[in-house]
Structures are given as C-alpha cells and as structure tokens.
Amino acid sequence: MSSAERTVQVLDNYEMDARLWRRGRNALALLALGGWAVLAAGYSSGSAAFYPAYLLAFVYWLTIALGALFFVMLQHLSGAAWSVTSRRVAETIALVIPLSAVLFLPIVFGLPQLYEWARPEVVAADPVLQAKQSYLNPRGFTLRAAACFLIWGLWAVILYRNSVKQDDGGTLELTRAAAKWSAPGMILLALTVSLASFDWLMSLDPHWFSTVFGIYIWSGSGLAGFAAITLVLLAFRRMGMLRASVNHEHYHDLGKWLFALTVFWAYIAFSQYMLIWYGNIPEETAWYHERTAGTWRSVAALLVFGRFFVPFAVLMPRAAKRNLAVLAGAAAWILLMQYVELFWVIMPVFRTEAGLMWIDVAAVAAVGATFALAFWWLLRRHALAPVGDLRFTKALEFTNV
Amino acid sequence: MKEPMVRTGTAAAPQTAEKVSIYGVVAEFESPEALLEGVRAARALGYDKMDAYTPFPVHGIDEAMGIRRSRLGWIVLGGGIIGAVAAVLLQWWTGAVASPLVVGGKPLFAFEFGLPIIFELAVLLAAFAAVLGMLALNGLPRFYHPVFKYSRFDRAADDRFLLALEANGAGFDAEQAAEILKSAGGRHVEVVTE
Structure with a gap:
C-alpha cells in the first residue's frame, strides 16, 4: 500500500493552539522559577533536608517518564491499535528522560549526604559495607547511572523519531522497526530500572537487600506512567x-x-x-521495621488502602472507567500515591517522623515543572498524535465489547 | 435465477402451526445494514425478543437489538467473594480452632500468610463462576435449537444475515412478524416451529 493512496481521517486539529501553548509555557516557567528559587534557598541555608527532598522529587518524576517509555514499547510490541491515538503524548513524556539526566547531577554531587556507603568514615567502621565496596562506590554508582540514562535516552529518542517519521506517511517498515526496537528495549528497560532502583533507592539502607525490589519499583513506575498519560490526555480534552x-x-x-x-x-x-x-530474619525485617515505626506506620497503612483497595474498588466497575471525571480522579489519586510510596521508601532513612516539609514541596514543584516544561516544548514540534501510523484509522474506530 | 432447493419438512407448513407451538419467524437479509434495518423495524413495532445469526460480528447489533450488558460480571464477583471468605474461614478454623499448632513461631492465623490462599481461592471460584455462570446464562451446551429448522440456516455461516423474531416475546403475532420482516427487506420469510 503506498502512502499516497491512504486517506487520513482528520477529526481533530493535531496542532496545539499557539496562544494556549504560550500560556502553558508561561505558567510552567513561573512554577519552575518559584520552585528552583525556594530550593536554592534551602540548599544555601545548608538544610540537611535538601538532598533527600531532591532525590525523592527526581525519582518521582523520572519513574513517571519511565512508565511512559514502558507504555510506548508495550504498545509497539503487542501491535495494539487502540492506543495509537494516545501514543504521541506518551512518546513525548518519555522523550523528557534524556534531558532529565542533567537534573541527576545534584544527586551525584550529594552522594555522601544521601548514601552511607559514600562516607569513607562509615565504611571504615563497617565490615559489611567494606565487603560491598566493590559495587557500592561513587564511581560505580555514577557509571551505572550514566549507562541507565544512555539506554533510556537512546530508546526514547529512537522510538520518538521513528514515530514522527510516520507523520509524513506511515509504512509497514516503520511499524515493524518500532516493534523490533521495542523488543530489546523492553528487556533493557527491565534490567536498567532494576539496576537504578537498587542503586538509588535500595542502597539508602546499604545493609538491606531484596531481589524483588526492582520489579516493585518498576510496577509503581508503570502505574504512575499510565496514570500520567491518562491525566495529560484528560487535561488536553478539557483544553479542547x-x-x-x-x-x-x-x-x-x-x-x-x-x-x-x-x-x-x-x-x-x-x-x-x-x-x-515469613522468613523473619533481622537483616531483612529491618527495612520494614524502620518503615512501620511511629508515624511511618500510618503511611504504610495509607499505602495498603490508598494504593490498592481504593483504586481497586473505584476502577472495578465498567461505568467508572468510562466516566471521565471518576477516571481523572483515580489517575490523580494514583499519582499522589506514587509520591507517598516513594516518600515512604526514601524518607525513613533520614527522618524519624513522617511529615511533609516545605523543601519537599519546592523540590517536587521545581523538578516537576522543569520536566513539564521540557514536555511542553517537545510537544509543539510535531503533531499531537501519530497521524500517519498505519493503525491510526483502526484506533479511531476502536470500540469496547 | 434458481433458488436453492428447500429441504422438505423443515419449513413449517401453515397447517401444522395449530398443533405444534411456534418458535418464531425467521428471515434472511443480504447485508449487515439490511439486517440492522430489519432489527430496527421490528423493535419499532414492539418486538423485543429476537436473535440474529450472522457469519461475522456485526457492529452495533447489540445496541439495535436492545441487548443489555450481561450479568456475568456480578456472578464472577460473587464467586470471588465467596472464595476469599471461604479461604479465611478454612485457614482460621483449621489452624486456630480445630487444630491449633504453632508453626515456625507464627501466629495461629494471620493475614500475612493467609493472603496467598485467599487470593488463589478467590481467583479459582471466580473462574468457576465465570464458566458455569456463562453456561447457565446462555443455555449451552445444547444439541438442538429450533432455528436449525429454517431452510436456509446454513447461509448464516456463509453470506447471509438471519433475523429470528421469537414467539415468546410480548405481543407476538406470526403474520404481523412475517409482514414486518418482509417489508423491511427480509427474504425467504418462514414460520419456524419448536
């Protein structure tokens, strides 16, 4: 089938209104400036809360972007038609990842403030950390993080470019190429997200280990990414x-x-x-012990009910999933729960009591607005949906049984 | 143009209609669009019990026929809840009441170790409820259906779209039903007996 023969159904304006775009840019830039100003004030005042707050904010937004990359590769691999019209939004969220590597630098500079294993005096007094030093050391940490960002960035860019090429006329070769790239990409994503979770989050308690931790973080990341895609699309809908x-x-x-x-x-x-x-071995239970002590116990309970039972019950009926207000509420709630969960994973290492500090909010706003600004800027470069994709018409005609 | 031979004895002869109860009136349509027209015409005149037989799924046929969503989901939910509750009772009663024995220093019953069984039994009974509930709702398996008597029923698996107005619907009248199907473009209209 030649691309000239195909007629693309045009239902929407796939270009964002310039005035709307400028207004969004200005709002996000203002938020980013405010966030960074407060964050800079916190940093220069020498607040010990700065690095944990920053790590939390960065990991929070990055897991959302990684969830979007997961979405894109999953749709290509499964050959899904229904998701084609939503795909460009996901691709653009994932495209923020290569730019976000710059925002990782403060974490590299703050290693001793964040990780016990990066403090020589602690390691010198700890035989366990000495034994782990061949893996848990600043150079290894930085190299592994660089490898992760390289792989994520490469796949985000390759899949985005391939998709954008379709806009001028999709071919079977481009559709196949996307699936071909996604297969190794999915395997690498699984391995690198595991690696990053071990390095950035699990090693906050360097004595503790859990082999399922990587999938644990990845599952939350995928959920948050899908929730973000849903919420962005619903917001777009409101903007027309x-x-x-x-x-x-x-x-x-x-x-x-x-x-x-x-x-x-x-x-x-x-x-x-x-x-x-069930194993009840002290070196393993320590992690949960730390996270169910004092006020952290309430946060743990909030996760059990808020992250599982509430969305499980709310999203079960068919009518709820088709009610856009309910769906928007559920997606926003899931994104909030992703923050609560990462807060519960990271913060007990630094704080004995659960509680939100002003610097946490500033960090989330600063990093989030910067991510969003990059997304907004990338969004205007191409159509809002992959209009040339061979499955585009099929996606428009899609109905649930 | 030659019509295919009508199998003798399958189409309901008018004289037998008094002795044998009528299943319904069946007609053949040329296309999915014509079938949908027939469905709408019958619905407009109050016919609510009908079934369509087509070689492939026809979009919009459920809405046109006024088929409501299946109750199967509720049956599955019930199966799942029964499974979960049964798993709690089973583990609690055997472990903490009938035969209290401390294993590995664990409590006699706790949700921590009970949950895998609760999950599995909920899934198992939900799956059973799905299969058995589906069979109960659609009446399968069955070896015979009156619509098979329609002389051209085999075409429903090939290139024709059949519509049967069933006699157990409210206000059913065989002659009127046949008239509706004919005027909506249906061909080979036949009264089919049980």
Whole structure:
C-alpha cells in the first residue's frame, strides 16, 4: 500500500493552539522559577533536608517518564491499535528522560549526604559495607547511572523519531522497526530500572537487600506512567485537544490498565513483604521495621488502602472507567500515591517522623515543572498524535465489547 | 435465477402451526445494514425478543437489538467473594480452632500468610463462576435449537444475515412478524416451529 493512496481521517486539529501553548509555557516557567528559587534557598541555608527532598522529587518524576517509555514499547510490541491515538503524548513524556539526566547531577554531587556507603568514615567502621565496596562506590554508582540514562535516552529518542517519521506517511517498515526496537528495549528497560532502583533507592539502607525490589519499583513506575498519560490526555480534552481521537473507548482501556497495574503493584509489593515477614530474619525485617515505626506506620497503612483497595474498588466497575471525571480522579489519586510510596521508601532513612516539609514541596514543584516544561516544548514540534501510523484509522474506530 | 432447493419438512407448513407451538419467524437479509434495518423495524413495532445469526460480528447489533450488558460480571464477583471468605474461614478454623499448632513461631492465623490462599481461592471460584455462570446464562451446551429448522440456516455461516423474531416475546403475532420482516427487506420469510 503506498502512502499516497491512504486517506487520513482528520477529526481533530493535531496542532496545539499557539496562544494556549504560550500560556502553558508561561505558567510552567513561573512554577519552575518559584520552585528552583525556594530550593536554592534551602540548599544555601545548608538544610540537611535538601538532598533527600531532591532525590525523592527526581525519582518521582523520572519513574513517571519511565512508565511512559514502558507504555510506548508495550504498545509497539503487542501491535495494539487502540492506543495509537494516545501514543504521541506518551512518546513525548518519555522523550523528557534524556534531558532529565542533567537534573541527576545534584544527586551525584550529594552522594555522601544521601548514601552511607559514600562516607569513607562509615565504611571504615563497617565490615559489611567494606565487603560491598566493590559495587557500592561513587564511581560505580555514577557509571551505572550514566549507562541507565544512555539506554533510556537512546530508546526514547529512537522510538520518538521513528514515530514522527510516520507523520509524513506511515509504512509497514516503520511499524515493524518500532516493534523490533521495542523488543530489546523492553528487556533493557527491565534490567536498567532494576539496576537504578537498587542503586538509588535500595542502597539508602546499604545493609538491606531484596531481589524483588526492582520489579516493585518498576510496577509503581508503570502505574504512575499510565496514570500520567491518562491525566495529560484528560487535561488536553478539557483544553479542547484530541477530543475525537481519544474518546470514551480509549479512556475505558486506559482505565483497565490502571486497574490491572494496581493489582500487579499490590501483588509485587505484597510478595516482598510476605516473604520477609515469613522468613523473619533481622537483616531483612529491618527495612520494614524502620518503615512501620511511629508515624511511618500510618503511611504504610495509607499505602495498603490508598494504593490498592481504593483504586481497586473505584476502577472495578465498567461505568467508572468510562466516566471521565471518576477516571481523572483515580489517575490523580494514583499519582499522589506514587509520591507517598516513594516518600515512604526514601524518607525513613533520614527522618524519624513522617511529615511533609516545605523543601519537599519546592523540590517536587521545581523538578516537576522543569520536566513539564521540557514536555511542553517537545510537544509543539510535531503533531499531537501519530497521524500517519498505519493503525491510526483502526484506533479511531476502536470500540469496547 | 434458481433458488436453492428447500429441504422438505423443515419449513413449517401453515397447517401444522395449530398443533405444534411456534418458535418464531425467521428471515434472511443480504447485508449487515439490511439486517440492522430489519432489527430496527421490528423493535419499532414492539418486538423485543429476537436473535440474529450472522457469519461475522456485526457492529452495533447489540445496541439495535436492545441487548443489555450481561450479568456475568456480578456472578464472577460473587464467586470471588465467596472464595476469599471461604479461604479465611478454612485457614482460621483449621489452624486456630480445630487444630491449633504453632508453626515456625507464627501466629495461629494471620493475614500475612493467609493472603496467598485467599487470593488463589478467590481467583479459582471466580473462574468457576465465570464458566458455569456463562453456561447457565446462555443455555449451552445444547444439541438442538429450533432455528436449525429454517431452510436456509446454513447461509448464516456463509453470506447471509438471519433475523429470528421469537414467539415468546410480548405481543407476538406470526403474520404481523412475517409482514414486518418482509417489508423491511427480509427474504425467504418462514414460520419456524419448536
């Protein structure tokens, strides 16, 4: 089939209104400036809370972007048609990852403030950390992080470029190329997200280890990424974009994904907890002990109910997934729970009591607005949906049984 | 143009209609669009019990026929809840009541170790409820259906779209039903007996 013969159905304006774009840019730039100003004030005042707050904010936004990359590769691998009209938004969120590597630099500079194993005096007094030093050392940490960012960035750019090429006329070769790249990409994503979770999050408690930890973080990341895609599309809908291209049928499917990933997250999170509870070995239980002491216990309970039972019950009925207000609420709630969970994973190492500090909020706003600004800027360079994709018409015609 | 031979004895002869109860009136349509027209015409005149037989799924046929969503989901939910509750009772009663024995220093019953069984039994009974509930709702397996008597039923697996207005619907009248199907473009209209 030659591309000239195909007629692309035009239902929406696939270019963002210039005035809307400028208004969004200005709002995000203002938020970013404010966030960075407060964060800089916190840093220069020598606050010990700066590095943990920054790590949390960075990991939070990065897991969302990685979830979007997971979405893109999954759709290419499965040859899904329903998701084609939503794909450009996901691709653009994932494209922020290569730019985000710059924002990782403060973490590299703050290693001794964040990780026990990066403090020579602590390592000198600790035989366990000495034994782990061949892996847990600043140079190894930085090299592994660089490798992760390189792989994520490469795949985000390759898949985005391939998709954009379709805009001028999709061919079977381009569709196949996307699937071909996604296969090794998915394997590498699984390995690198595991690696990054071990290095950046698990090694905050360098004595503790859990082999399922990588999947645990990845499941939350995928869930948050899908929730972000849903929420961005719903926001676009309110702004009058992609109204016909992404309709109730597509939102219904996104809702199904949020439900499925909620169950998957609970399955993995519980697997980790149950094995450690049953084994009852002090070096393993220490992690949960730290996270169920004092006010942290309430945060743990909030996760059990807020991250599993609430979205599980809310998203189960078909009508809820097709009600866009309910779906938007569920997606926003899931994104909030992703923050609460990472807060619960990271902060007990630094703080004995659970509680949000002003610097946490500033860090989330600063990093988030910067990510969003990059997304906004990248979004305007191409159509809002992969209009040339061979499955585009099929996606428009998609209906649920 | 030659019509295919009608198998003798399959089409309901009018004289037997008094002795044998009528299943319904069946007609053949040329295309999915024509079938949908027939469905809408019958619905407009109050016919609510009908079934369509097509070689492939026809988009919009469920809405046109007024088929409501299956109740199967609720049956599956019930199966799942029964499984979960049964798993709690089973583990609690055997471990903490009937035969209390401390194993590995663990409590006699706890949700921490109970949950895998609760999950598995909920899934198992939900799956059973799905299969058995599906069979109960659609009436399968069955070896015979009156619509097979329609002389051209085999075409439903090939290139024709059949519509059967069933006699157990409210206000069914065989002559009126046949008239509706004919005027909506249906061909080979036949009264089919049980």
